[in-house]
Amino acid sequence: MSNSKCPVMHGGATESNMSVMEWWPKALNLDILHQHDSKTNPLGADFNYREQVKNLDVEALKSDMKSLMTDSQDWWPADWGHYGGLMIRLAWHSAGSYRNADGRGGGATGNMRFAPLNSWPDNGNLDKARRLLWPLKKKYGSKVSWADLMILAGTMAYESMGFKTFGFAFGREDIWHPEKDTYWGSEKEWLAPSGGEGSRYSGERDLENPLAAVMMGLIYVNPEGVDGVSNPQKTAEDMRVTFARMSMNDEETVALTAGGHTVGKAHGNGDPANLSEAPEGAGIEEQGLGWNNHKSRGIGRDTVTSGIEGAWTTFPMKWNTAKGGYFDMLLNHEWTLTQSPAGATQWEPIEIAEEDKPVDVEDDSIRHNPIMTDADMALKVDPEYRKISKRFYEDPAYFEEVFARAWFKLTHRDMGPKACYFGPDVPAEDLIWQDPIPAGPKGYDVDAVKARIADSGLSIGEMVATAWDSARTFRGSDKRGGANGARIRLAPQNSWEGNEPARLNKVLSVLEPIAADAGVSVADVIVLAGNLGIEQAAKAAGFEANVPFAAGRGDATPEMTDEDSFSVLEPLADGFRNWQKQHYTVTPEEMMLDRAQLLGLTACEMTVLVGGLRVLGTNYGGEAFGQFTDTLGALTNDFFVNLTDMNYSWKPTGRNSYEIVERTTGTVKWTATRADLVFGSNSILRAYAEVYAQDDSKEKFVHDFIAAWVKVMNADMFA
Template sequence: MTDKPSTGRCPVMHGANTAVGSDVMEWWPNALNLDILHQHDRKTNPMGADFDYRAEVRKLDFDALKADVRALMTESQAWWPADWGHYGGLMIRMAWHAAGSYRVADGRGGAATGNQRFAPINSWPDNGNLDKARRLLWPIKKKYGNRLSWADLIILAGNVAYESMGFRTFGFSFGREDIWHPEKDTYWGSEKEWLATSDKPGSRYDEQRNPESLEDPLAAVMMGLIYVNPEGPDGQPDPLETAKDVRMTFSRMAMNDEETVALTIGGHTVGKCHGNGDAANLGPAPEAAEIEEQGLGWNNHVTRGVGRDAVTSGLEGAWTTHPTRWDHEYLEMLFGHEWQVVQSPAGANQWQPVDIREEDMPVDVEDPSIRRMPMMTDADMAMKVDPGFRAIAEEFRQDPDRLDDAFARAWFKLIHRDMGPKERYIGPEAPTEDLIWQDPVPAGPTAYNVEAVKQRIADSGLGIGDLVTTAWDSARTFRQSDKRGGANGARIRLAPQKDWAANEPERLARVLGVLEPIAADSGASLADVIVLAGNVGIEQAAKAAGHDRVVPFQPGRGDASEEMTDADSFRWLEPLSDAYRNFLKKDYTVPAEELMLDRTQLMGLTAPEMTVLVGGMRGLGTNHGGTRDGVFTDREGQLTNDFFVNLTDMDNRWVPTGHNRYEIRDRQTDDVKWTATRVDLVFGSNAVLRSYAEVYAQDDNPAKFVDDFIAAWNKVMNADRFDR
């Protein structure tokens, strides 16, 4: 007897790992998704736990690298020919779109991680054909290997491109470390289609499409764009309305009007738009392309599709007469002509001069004997018709040197905004000037008696709750996304932080009134004393629970001044919720536990670290306003695992009593034992979080709980330290 041959049955479920909707958790759409806390799991990183990119990049031959990047600019490749024989415009657009995804509301996006290599960003319509720019850079990345991240190379290519075309940049810093997995949990909007107009489901605007109503934390006007629609709002030319979009979008990127105008001018002084063909002939984006495309997208296998026939945005033409050199032609072109709306060969709305001399027209990208019509986008026309933008543009037109300086600084800010303080800058071209958007902090003292300060704090009369709360409030503003916030600088004593509702201004002023003299008398910075105060409180609470522990501490934090603080920019760091202190500024449509995950991820904490910190702080008297929600203990002020023990105790039952309000009742007597919120009970309801809670509730893990709490606490207190 012989086995029958296979009938071709597939050994795995079709699409099990790749099909849209294949996630089994989609059966339960309301389940809390913790994936954002594991966004950059070490298992996705091929470099190994001991790899230190910041050490490796310092080994670079910086001059040789720049020479190679500069040479690349004019080494045109037949498979993707350079416009006018120069890749500068393409490389600048690549760097711009990498950096331009940054948003100040939560610090996410930006260029500091090389996330442009992955979906969804690598396949956004606005990033069409930037895959070609990165592939052109591959020989350089291959040559310099581990010493050069993609994140640094992408931005360096844009910077060198400007220099190769005659512009003097403000400088450049290395130090961006690559990620190795898509940031699929970052919120880019709720639309279900690319470039959906504002009347479609999931719009990020109100019904009137008021630019001011643009949904937080978003900056772009629609799904798949970096900034605004170049054709106009929802694709309809209207420069005055586009000006409103431009102003809102760039402010969400932490840019003021002058920086916005400078960036628009400088970005459109070089390069061109591509729309000389039929967009219907383009293949799918990289993430949807067939395997033989090898990671490239938008390929045209119907017509020529490269050089003068390329289609990217759909708009067609250059802004200036000489698009491969830095000059001041853009404003002369914009203000020196009247403009009318026309359609590109690809059918996109753009602006064309009513009358122009042939010698003022740019030449064809492949044949210099042919002149082509210049164009402007609706955003360019906004620089001319909006009174505020126009006034700035006219000043730049009268003073080109001022424009050069303004653009150099704005461009530098754009490509470095998410790198954090300049102490993180690496390389010979990193500027030494302090810039206010870098949130500068002076070096702090270290030659003081730490133990004497701790004793002063212990004898101050401040309670454990006050000590721990003040340190936490100072440190919790840190965002790993753009390295802003944190305890260093003691900005909690300055506007706007001292007045935030989350910081309980009256309580904060009382505590700082005690800690400030201790700092002054001891020679320590207030920033150090605040952190030490939290450590003292935790050590006291641990000892009261029977555990002698010393919380690690490293001195050297400095105290920032008001002059070093951009108060308007810091308003974006205000905590509108803080599950660790059971705080909500108001009721939000997003559940409190989702807000907890967002803040936790920004702080750089893992799910286990979040769990142990929430459970520990509940018993330390740190709840906002002194509420008793989640304080599942009769031993407040002691660092115990009571929160987890009582949360998982099946002698209790859990009863909703109102919006975000619950009671924990004894099953036998029905007596109310404790009250709770959603962020308390989620550690018992969510299967993953409950598994962590059960670990800390075990009879053999009180000491582990204390040690894990201290480790997580120390991580928060030092997250913003770049001198370690």
């Protein structure tokens, strides 16, 4: 019998089948808008993690977690009989992939369970840490997410090692498949040095936005030095940029580096060539694990992870800020460059007393030199970092306070506002990086406020555009921004070019007195005005519509607003309002996709919103691009009708401008941009556009537009 014919249909996931994007790499990839399809969730549509976590026995879980720290397992034994260092690194690396430019990464979704993060070189052997936690996940089930469990592991590790943490919040909800469309860099190899193909650096050393890490596959900086070459001052400069892009200042950077290295050790006592593939490329017999060593011992003192070998402190199994602690070691010894057994560059003390050396992880009769990485030496060499290090050394209580807060920030930064926090250990204090917003009134006469707005003289375009601009800053990645808080009226948002400050000031000068007279928030009134504009536009199109409205937004104050932190939310383009601040290498339609994904929109919702906003007259600066209608201000499906009408041809007139021309006469009927015409040229988006262009879809279009609009307006209504 012949075995030459394969018995299964070959799909997109097989090695022998190229994807659409591989065949046509310039095609618009819409996959990012459908990353978390409900079909991937095994818990079902009715599962509510917020309700489940309320039933969690938190004290029992914390107790079990602390017990696990010293319950060593033969298949992966703990250093010094304590998993603290490993679990701290798990939580750190889970949270540390966050970058503030777009809010992506971080630990709030449990994404480290999937590629590429589960197989990044910098996450080596953290697959073992997750597997060690499996008995607790199995026991507590869906009452605790993997995302919460991994962060809790690090926090409980610190507590079990003698450190008092600032607090902990549950509320991270797991995703169920890889976020494969997140941009982590364009390099084609792991740990590629800067200057090569697809380098993330330009100029002197300008790191590409939105990236934060210095290399593909690292969480932050290279511990051996810039491009693997030791130079602590240059490493300090990398750290300053990288940690700033994680929303950390110099003091927090020093505290996190020192606090992270006060306990645990690095692993490089062996030959890295003996390690098997990372988890995603490992054989099926590896049980889903990677970096296994089948040629030599590969565990305990012979573990290889980063390649650097050794502990930073005398007592790496417990928190210590006195003699033998991190700053005592760093500042009171002279250090020299050496190599680990695995060949990694590291620093060791020139002279140190035998009793100040840490003991071996398996045999406490053996002592080894402590080590420092280039990132550690940066805290001693860089003038600002050294100043902070000396203060921390001289005032351990102050260091512990700063570190506790910095650790809490690191592990909670991407969770959003406190309304998303759950559990008995949530700190009562409102922190500026949580973007606090006071609760707004709810039980007021909404119709009376709408009547005041209707009599204000504002146009449909002015009301809708202002509400959109207020809400479009929302990022589902880290739950920042949005209409709640009405920060569009505060610096820096009130001066952003994309918000058209002159138009914004005009609208606010009308809406703010209405809010004050009614005793309601400006945030609510801005959204209510946008809703009213849509209702008026629907009526002009022949449909009676009621746009659902949720009251209760509050108004933030300047004191509640960190201007520098909010600067990263400034839109550089908004395809929904047909605007770009300037021309970019990335196409307008790709930037529109990015904005839509951050807003949590599907491709269909993005399509219907663009078609509606065009005919409502919300284009930036009143530009006519994409306004394919003769009844501007009426919520019609004209955009789609005329976009798909083959009586017109499209002619490019510039880098991002086109004329829509009558085929028979050559007369220019309309103008357009790429953000308009992609809905008629991309095969998937055209399929949606054709639905809305149908004669029987006029009412469906209005209904779907309103549903998508409300989704955006309410995206940040977590309470």
